Amino acid sequence: MFKKWKLRKYQKIFFIDSENVGYQLPDEIPENIYIYLFVSNPFVLDKLGDDITKYKKQLEIVDIRPLMKHGATKNAMDFCIVAKLAEIMLWVSFHQKMIIVSRDKGYDISIAFMKQQYPRKSIERYSLPMTCYYASHDCTQKIINQLDHDVMKLVTSHQTMAGLKRFLTKNQKSLFVIEEFTEEISGIKVFIEYDIYLNQYALYYSGNIKQRYYHLEEAQQDFHDLVNMLQKKYQKYYSKELLFKAKELHIHQYIEEAYLKKQTLQDCLISHFGQKEGIYLFNQFIQA
Structure with a gap:
């Protein structure tokens, strides 16, 4: 009962599929959100480190590792998240939003079914990690903010x-x-x-x-x-036309050589092809 009333103060409640979008959390999160982070990897808790303590009032780790020992299926975490969402949905008000964070489209049918049963409840799926929605980096936040509804829908x-x-x-x-x-x-x-x-x-x-x-x-x-x-x-080519001509005459390497040796292109071509052929290639090139 205490948890039921505790959740009422949060505007958004997230259910993070760490197997799908990762476990990383943003540097800062608004005070009006609560996070259920579902974990199945034994190393995740160690990697989270101080973040668990930092967000202890807004973060609950749902460790499904003990369940995984009893013949877990491929979609074990998905089923656990949907079950938890169904439980929490009975506690929250119509003004609160419940969000599954995962790129897995398989959740959509469950969300559609629950919306059908409880049409006034707000349930969504975000396909991006939490670090995107609450990005601390100015550049990242700028990109997220400029995406309109149509682009976000595609995302x-x-x-x-x-x-x-x-x-x-x-x-x-x-x-x-x-x-x-x-x-x-x-x-x-x-x-x-x-x-x-x-x-x-x-x-x-x-x-x-x-x-x-x-x-x-x-x-x-x-x-x-x-x-x-x-x-x-x-x-060194000065124009698109000269670059195209160099490709056509197959003299790229000699232009590079002349440039590095600070030698004229004509002299470089003569040294490789002889007087007559060198001058001919040079004239063909500069007539581009």
């Missing part, structure tokens, strides 16, 4: 950035880009994208992920190193 219906981006417009994709650069001569694009599901930063180079980071500062350092590298690599 909730997917489990990865790759899957999400297939349904986003170009402008919507740009909401997750923190910093970008396009080298004008080569057209190569470098950018940092925030992965809202993993709570990480991905550095993209020419359309592919080069590396992932937990800290934005590290991603930005490598981003600027790539930008400098691209500028040094392609500034």
Whole structure:
């Protein structure tokens, strides 16, 4: 009975599927939320450390490890979370919101059924870790805040950035880009994208992920190193036309060699191909 009245003061009650979205908690959480963190991994409690004490008034660990010893199924945690939600639902008011935190869409049918039985109760599923909804990092919080209802709905219906981006417009994709650069001569694009599901930063180079980071500062350092590298690599061509011509004539390596040796391109080509062929290739190149 005491717990029933205790929960009445919280606006949102979260049920976290730690097997699915992880156990990490934000640095700060509002005083009007309460968290049930479901745990099955024996190392999670050790990793949480001081956070358990820090949030002791707003956090309850639901340790299902003892149950796992009795022939647990693949979806053991899912069943435990739904059972707990059904119990708590009878205690809370219509003004409170109950939220399952998991990327697992399997919860949706249970939520739909409970809403059908109790239409005035507020039950939802969030597909992102708690660290996203209550992000302490200014950059992360800025991204979350600028996502409108339509984008957040798409975010909730997917489990990865790759899957999400297939349904986003170009402008919507740009909401997750923190910093970008396009080298004008080569057209190569470098950018940092925030992965809202993993709570990480991905550095993209020419359309592919080069590396992932937990800290934005590290991603930005490598981003600027790539930008400098691209500028040094392609500034010697002066234009897209010259770059295209170099590819056509297969003289990339000689342009690089001349640049490093501070030698004229014509002299470099002559030294490799002879007087006649070297001058011919040089004239073909500069006529681009």
